[in-house]
């Protein structure tokens with residue numbers, strides 16, 4: 001047995017792929033999420049080393065209750081993977097309903113700091129690892145990224161700050177910043193528009209959830225004297241396009 005890892009948002013995408021990979025490598029996995037039926041299906045697939053913990057990351061009380069209810073065998077958490085998060089909308093700022101901004105902040109920022117604060121004492125005791133799923137949007141602004149990018153920039157800086165605060169405690173912290181990856185991400189972002197999602201990834205050969213799971217596993221299995229501070233990953237077919245210039249006169 002390698003240890004115990006808690007993965008938020010384990011019902012899909014990066015979280016689900018990471019849960020499967022760590023189970024395959026002999027870890028105990030706590031997968032969290034809102035969708036009980038998906039966690040139950042994962043439990044059926046992954047067996048007794050998987051524990052599904054059903055709660056909404058934006059509900060602080062439910063999160064605390066769920067952590068308190070963890071079975072004894074799953075309480076010694078060595079790694080926290082803060083994966084739960086979302087983007088809503090691709091419109092520019094004036095087009096985005098304020099509630100969408102609030103949902104992203106509540107999930108990507110507030111929910112994430114709440115669970116991190118709750119598990120930190122255990123991670124300090126066990127000289128554990130915190131792995132935060134940020135995004136290239138933390139580093140590279142793009143039109144329509146507005147609050148989504150800002151939440152991910154928070155997450156990158158929170159990771160680096162935590163790393164500083166953990167100085168001398170043996171706790172490691174990493175910010176992973178993935179680019180285009182074909183998961184349910186764009187379906188969620190576009191309100192379920194499968195055609196928009198298919199079009200975005202068409203011909204790109206994007207990252208996959210398994211690519212990110214492999215990265216998380218690589219980070220988790222580095223020797224204890226190594227901290228990966230941040231890692232930015234893009235598919236080869238995604239790169240940078242420079243600044244946009246608006247001309248007031250022709």
Ligand code: 8X3
Nearest residue numbers: 135136178179180181
């Ligand atoms: C999202 C990354 O490149 O699809 O986190 O906007 S990208």
